[in-house]
Amino acid sequence: MKLHIKYDMNICCKVVLQEQLDKLExxxxxxxxxxxxxxxxxxxxxxxxxxxxxxxxxxxxxxxxKNVFTQKIKDAIVEMVYLEESLPSTNISDFLANKLNRSxxxxxNTFSEVTYTSIQNFIIIQKIERVKQEIIDGNDxxxxxxxxxxxxxxxxxxxxxxxxxxxxxxxxxxxxxxxKEKELNAK
Amino acid sequence: MNQDxxxxxLADDDDDDRLFFRDAIEDVKVKTxxxxxxDGEELMQYLNKPDTRLPNLLFLDLNMPRKNGIECLKExxxxxxxxxxxxxIYSTSAxxxxxxxxxxxGANIYIKKPNxxxxxxxxxxxxxxxxxxxxxxxxxxxxxxxxxx
Numbered sequence: 243m244k245l246h247i248k249y250d251m252n253i254c255c256k257v258v259l260q261e262q263l264d265k266l267e268x269x270x271x272x273x274x275x276x277x278x279x280x281x282x283x284x285x286x287x288x289x290x291x292x293x294x295x296x297x298x299x300x301x302x303x304x305x306x307x308k309n310v311f312t313q314k315i316k317d318a319i320v321e322m323v324y325l326e327e328s329l330p331s332t333n334i335s336d337f338l339a340n341k342l343n344r345s346x347x348x349x350x351n352t353f354s355e356v357t358y359t360s361i362q363n364f365i366i367i368q369k370i371e372r373v374k375q376e377i378i379d380g381n382d383x384x385x386x387x388x389x390x391x392x393x394x395x396x397x398x399x400x401x402x403x404x405x406x407x408x409x410x411x412x413x414x415x416x417x418x419x420x421x422k423e424k425e426l427n428a429k
Numbered sequence: 430m431n432q433d434x435x436x437x438x439l440a441d442d443d444d445d446d447r448l449f450f451r452d453a454i455e456d457v458k459v460k461t462x463x464x465x466x467x468d469g470e471e472l473m474q475y476l477n478k479p480d481t482r483l484p485n486l487l488f489l490d491l492n493m494p495r496k497n498g499i500e501c502l503k504e505x506x507x508x509x510x511x512x513x514x515x516x517x518i519y520s521t522s523a524x525x526x527x528x529x530x531x532x533x534x535g536a537n538i539y540i541k542k543p544n545x546x547x548x549x550x551x552x553x554x555x556x557x558x559x560x561x562x563x564x565x566x567x568x569x570x571x572x573x574x575x576x577x578x
Binding site for chain 1: 458459529532533534535539558559561562565566567568569572574575576577578
């Protein structure tokens, strides 16, 4: 019997984080995405224990301020690309600059220093990731997906998709379908 | 942070190609550690050793003696311990069918071997930088597909 499960990463991560933090038995508040505030300083043995627990789930405590900042930029971009049904049509640089309260130039410099790529490139990669997920989910046609994600047309989506992946969206679809068939046949 | 370095493994039976690759990787901004094996048998032995440091990214030549790239690819994708490795297939073929077949077998990246060293540098830089984004941003590696012609 096959079950198809959809999950909400945000809720999942928040619950996992809370469960690990509760183990510390110290009062805390989750103040934002990936941000936790403790009234007191955490003793180093507890801190290391927490790091180990978090590591199991692929969580990491970010210590370098530039990395913290870059993660905030990534989170803002992911929020923009995934959580809104339709992407905002306002200028992306303004959106990020406002959200993070810094000039876009500053954001861009820190981001490329840490990730070796540009904000623009990262945004397109995330958008195409979402396109791939929508293709796999199979609920919308390619045309519907292109409008949902604010591409000017299906042709525009196909061009961007091909630029990032080297394949057309239909070729991608075909490959994923054949992979699934292979898996089924293997069982 | 374990995110600091990308471990790369190259499997190629050609001396010159191995040398070119090592040179091409020098200028890439992402910090890398490179290990090289000379053919398919050596590759599978390396990957299956119990305390081997597994690579994040494997460049796999399609045409190798003893065990070719496709056989290695099938074995790798059948082994759940190796599921976090991104596999880049290297080939002289540019046929759409070959590209799609290797991607269907579970390769993430398909690269047509360039004749030009400068082009090789650009391609390797692109592959490593994109793979780095997958490595550091929690993107779904199963959907990671890249075709470079």
